[in-house]
Amino acid sequence: SKLQWSSAISMMVFAWLFAAFWSVMPLLGWGHYDYEPLRTCCTLDYSKGDRNYITFLFALSLFNFMIPGFIMLTAYQSIHQKFKKTGHYKFNTGLPLKTLVVCWGPYCLLCFYAAVENVMFISPKYRMIPAVIAKTVPTVDAFVYALGNENYRGGIWQFLTGQKIERAEVDNKTK
Numbered sequence: 381s382k383l384q385w386s387s388a389i390s391m392m393v394f395a396w397l398f399a400a401f402w403s404v405m406p407l408l409g410w411g412h413y414d415y416e417p418l419r420t421c422c423t424l425d426y427s428k429g430d431r432n433y434i435t436f437l438f439a440l441s442l443f444n445f446m447i448p449g450f451i452m453l454t455a456y457q458s459i460h461q462k463f464k465k466t467g468h469y470k471f472n473t474g475l476p477l478k479t480l481v482v483c484w485g486p487y488c489l490l491c492f493y494a495a496v497e498n499v500m501f502i503s504p505k506y507r508m509i510p511a512v513i514a515k516t517v518p519t520v521d522a523f524v525y526a527l528g529n530e531n532y533r534g535g536i537w538q539f540l541t542g543q544k545i546e547r548a549e550v551d552n553k554t555k
Contacts (some may be wrong), residue, residue, distance in 0.1 A: 402440060411436030416508050423511045424491065434495045445480075445488045452477045471528040479524050483517045486510035 406413045406424070411433060414425035424437070460473040487510040493499060499507060526532045534545045 402444060405436065411440070416511060418504060418508050437491045437495045441488045441491055445484050449477065449480055452480060471530070475524055475528055476521070479517070479520055482513075483520060484514050487514040 405411055409432070412425040413422045415421070416423045424440075425433075456473040456477060463473065490499065490507065490510045526536065538544050
């Protein structure tokens with residue numbers, strides 16, 4: 381069934397409120413922001429070791445990495461099963477979850493490690509890498525969904541070359 385506007389708007393509002401909640405919490409005292417190691421922008425302060433900080437890191441990792449990862453895993457497995465039954469594979473169903481793990485996994489591991497150990501012995505340049513990779517997720521996701529969807533791929537190909545791809549050609553390329 382098609383997504384209704386009311387559902388889409390509700391999901392969008394939820395996503396913005398969810399993001400705002402986790403962004404504001406360090407400003408209200410749960411967690412703490414500080415400059416990134418190279419002082420280019422801000423991130424979570426890894427040097428804190430108090431209970432307030434540790435509970436924030438674990439909650440942040442659970443609600444922003446593990447639960448979304450589990451939801452993506454189950455949802456895309458369901459989509460994959462449907463594709464398997466119909467024999468029509470529209471996109472790689474494992475790619476979005478792999479993107480989440482590759483982009484957010486190192487940052488989540490650094491947060492967990494910072495919650496139990498002092499990370500200040502790690503070079504600032506190396507501590508900054510997971511945060512930078514995590515910040516690339518919106519761009520990477522845009523490419524994953526745009527290039528992973530046959531309609532977008534066909535549109536991009538037509539835009540770049542001026543040639544329209546026939547439906548059968550698109551189906552053969554995705555199999």
